[in-house]
Amino acid sequence: MPTYRAPRGTRDLLPDERAAFRRLETIASMLARRYGYREIETPMFEDAAVFERGVGAVTDVVEKELFRIARRTEEGDSWALRPEPTAGIVRAYIEHGMQTWPQPVKLTMTGPMFRHDRPQAGRFRQFWQFDIEAIGDPGPAIDAEIIELGRAFYRLAGLDDVEVLLNSIGDAACRPAYIKTLIAYFEPHAAELPALERERLHKNPMRLLDSKDPAMAELNAAAPRISDLLCEPCRIHFAAVREHLEALGITYRIEPGLVRGLDYYTRTAFEFFVPGREGGQQALGGGGRYDGLVELLGGHPTPGIGFGLGLDRIVIALEARAGEARQELEGAPVAVVVGADPAATAVRLKVATDLRAAGIAARADLGRRKLGKQLESAARDRAHFVVIIGDELADGNVQLKDLDAGSQQLVALADLARKLVSGERSHRHGGGDA
């Protein structure tokens, strides 16, 4: 027998970690609703062309990291697992004629994304994102609203010190000119550029700006900044986004090296960083405006903006916080039904089933072990109560034992559910336990 394991770059979310994800999903869903975003669910795979066009054919995400699904002979389509949510959502916007809905259309989705990258801590081939998209609003106010929404999410999740990095990358009117300026600036230094950067000089020159190569630091510091060369509409838009952020009390850092090197990305670009984590994988989430994307995928020209926040990385950042090692109590049963007669599993199962029907989280000890072991197991499950079935059942009674208090009382089977409901309530409010 070979021993199987989860594919490279994927992992099983065991109950404790799944609970941490569930908590983030709950916060995301609550916040999205509060801000007026409705949930959408798109397929986890699409026609590969949706990503090739929607994400950009010359990006790493598509060129190197796309999970392509081998086509079946009887079907001509070529599919790929979604590497990010925006392209699929915009495809759905167009397909379902959402331009006839009241604009902007505000959508949210949380789910797994797939990229065939080399795995590393905080970098997985299947990872989860909380995504927000507002399609049909040119901004600038909504840009600030969305950034504030991201900050609010991190704050509720337990990360207060997330930094906002902000930039404007211009639009179709001013970016081409900027790129020419940039190439003209780097060209005389082409010989001194690291090989990788030299290669990118003509293909995707804006990428040089976020290079971490120390050899680039000096050159980049003096490089022309797009923020100085924005066209008038972009300049006004950027200034307005900043005004709105300041009105909301959001602190941010202008980061000229923050780049989205894709044609349809426009104007506002932002990322969320957790400070103190040097090196890679410190980007918790990011987003930006994509005023060209709807048209690129075949719709009418429509502005849009959104973000994707990596759930995996939030969980990691949370775990790194000292003292965050609180254990999840969820999943503990309120009551465990045990019995003096190890063989009498049918009675225990029946009593537990009736309690569940009454809405109580109960389990029966279905093992054939002696009472002491059953109690021990219940206590280790952190159950609040045990119901002990014994001879008193002949009179219609059971023993109800409060494990925390150590007290015990004789209770009529008919009253058991009611007693447990009120007992659980006093446990929750009576506190002491946490």
Next chain:
RNA sequence: GUGGCCUUAGCUCAAUCGGCAGAGCAGCGGAUUGUGGUUCCGCAGGUUACGGGUUCGAUUCCCGUAGGCCACCCCA
């Protein structure tokens, strides 16, 4: 995709110079009749990631593969 470090029980880790692979935790059972998280005793759990090589003998040394981690790359 490139380079480096690592991989022993479910988990965290031992094993001297190359000489019979161990502990703690977790699990299960028991400690004179139906009362718990402690304690004590016991049981189970391993092709030492996988495949080769060197050697009388490999967890240990060498090579390859897989997986993890770190840096690059990319990004979430």
